[in-house]
Amino acid sequence: MANGKGALACMYCRHVAYPRCGFHGVPLPESPKGWNTICGNFEPTDLYWQHSGQHGPPGRRFGWFGIDLKPGVLYHFQYNEPRSIEQLSILRKPDYEGGDWKGIGKSVV
Secondary structure, three states: OOOOOOOOOHHHEOOEEOOEEOOOOEEOOOOOOOOEEEOOOOOEOHHHHHHHHHHOOHHHHHHHHOOOOOOOEEEEEEOOEEEEEEEEEEOOEEEOOOOEEEOOOOOOO
16 A cells, blocks of 8 residues: 555545535545545445455454544544544534434435
8 A cells, every 4th residue: 555545535435426425415625734534434435445455344444543433524644644633524413313414415325
């Protein structure tokens, strides 16, 4: 992965058709630092597996962050430094009582 291929990033998520996230139903902001972006609803594309299958499933790689990703939050992090992860944006808020989402992108899935 020294070339950056196969990193955990929105570009390898099946929900994303830049510049929009189909899962959250919103346009994705770019990282002002040029870092990779990711949310907890990441689902890998075939291209992810081609570029990164040898590094294990995404669930294992999410453990590298050292934190639980909050629902509806977009994070960004430096490639090859997953512990640099920071919250970038709130894409939408969960409605825990109603079992759905609040606001933009509600019930997109």
